[in-house]
Amino acid sequence: MGEPGRKTEIGSGRQGDAEVRAARRPASRGLFRPVVIAVPYLWLVGLFLVPFLIVIKISLSQTAVAMPPYRPTFGDPSTWWSALQQLSFDNYLWIAGDELYFNAYVLSLAIAAASTLLTLLIAYPLAYGMSKAPPAWRTTLLMLVILPFWTSFLIRVYAWIAILKPEGLLNQLLMSIGVIHDPLVILNTPVAIFIGIVYSYLPFMTLPIYAGLDRMDHSLIEAAADLGSPPLKAFWTITFPLSLRGVVAGCFLVFIPAAGEFVIPDLLGGSRTLMIGKTVWLEFFTNRDWPVASAVAVVLVAILVVPIVIFQRQQARAG
């Protein structure tokens, strides 16, 4: 067959490919993908980005005896330019100038870091035990870890008040068995905050660590033993490094919300422990200083974005 024949062959081949492609991708599917992708983006834009931009705007405003309690507002489009000119960083300077805020940030981060560490120390053995449990038990154990979520978070924190208060369950128990004679003061101290945070966030630490350990090939541990490594050493050289991804994920899942935690320090920590969440609440509701409250919140987000970015990059690298 000569040149022309070949050409037709190639031509018809192309046509055939196009037909196959068209058949494979129905028209309806062309619309499906963008919609599916758009939904979470719309969610994020509508419920996170827009409110956050509003908070940033309020943080750049001045407090005022008005409704809403700040100036300027962007009502009439003709005043937008002058309104924009009124925005300033005064609130941020105010925060930077007052030790109270700095101390609250440091305390929040310190409490978050310490309770993350405590949570890790409890969650790791828990997750490890679960991953070593007989397979038939694992689902049940997993359920038990998730079970507290079935009760309202607030109710569970209130329950801790009943446990920790001077005449509470814990003190009654310890006194009845004669360990102590005077009730321990736990409620309204940082210790109560640690207990509350560790308790509340334990599942967020346990689950990613468990997931990592559960995925691990048991023959790796056998191989380590076979090569002369006693169990404890095998744990530190093989098991722990391989579970680090879960540990890091768990630490961020605990640290980030714990840093901004408001309910637990407010209910269990008493008034003397001023964490940043409480500071925002006080500025907002007691002082009615929305702009400063917003500025405090924005700074907190900025502080937390740094570890989040580190976390994301670490995850991306590991993946």
Add this chain to the structure above:
Amino acid sequence: MKSLGSIRRDFAPWLDRGAAPFIRFEGVTKRFGDFEAVDDLSLDVFEKEFFALLGGSGCGKSTLLRMLAGFETPTKGRIVLDGEDLSGIPPYRRPVNMMFQSYALFPHMSVEKNIAFGLRQEGMARSEIADRVGQVLKLVKLEDYARRKPDQLSGGQRQRVALARSLAKRPKVLLLDEPLGALDKKLREETQFELADLQHQLGITFIMVTHDQEEAMTLADRIAVMDRGRIMQVATPAEIYEAPNSRFVADFVGNVNLFEGTVRSVEGDRAVIETDAGLTIAVVSEAKLGTSQKVSYVLRPEKLKIAADPIPGPNAMAGEVWDIAYFGPVTAFHVRLDNGATVKVSMVNATRQGALQLTWHDRAFVQFDEDAGLVLTQ
């Protein structure tokens, strides 16, 4: 019967009555709940031997290996290695190393770190470790891959790393759990020879677990065929194939025609067997036979001749070609004999035209000599 030799010429310590076994399983039983994985098993393996445990899944071969490594504890019995009772010695203190079926390479360590792992547990000096790692990497021809992570290697390369890692500590015994199982056929064949060379070169005792009879035959000096926690036969590959001691072994290893029958007449070492399928077979038997005795007759397909014309000689039969499988080097025929019995015959394609002469439903003639098969009295 004359002994059928080992793969290696002049290496047969099991025939030497004075030789002390290197590894001894003494009445070893292992139960998992109700399941008896290994049942009162005794076995001797000799130094520098390449020994294969062959059997189907669940036959207990892996459990046996894992008991030697120390991952499982025998329910009863004991294992002695080089004169030392291994009972109570944890895996990390046993002078054996294992190459895992999944390779079990540490994913967070480079190839060299993986290989150095065992040496570091011994507290070996850094420079010595580096030397040893270099040596074994050279041995498995992976010098250029020392800094790669396991997930950056091909399956064949990972297999070599696993081998290098288990050899690095120079164990008294190397345990191999389906060492070539994860490789494709071509690579498996290449690696088989390399593994055999390596074992010869290093002089380490190898114990291999496999379900692949070809692998066991090519590599091992001796094979233990296992079934349901027991050893059915321990012998050289040639003995296992040519002189199986039971129907199970005959059937498990290789292809076979198995006939059940009754001895009709005996004359010295010659006998005539009438099979249940109605064939009359003249045999020469090493086993002592008696008239009316029930026997099995084992006949490997390649011991039969097949042709389009009648073949002179004893045990000449005729039938119809029922099935043909062409493998290249050999062609396998299923011939339905005139009395209804079917026999498997394999013919070496010695000439390029040989295979083409017979086709489906052709009239075919088969014949085999009196000493072609084996009479089993069990």
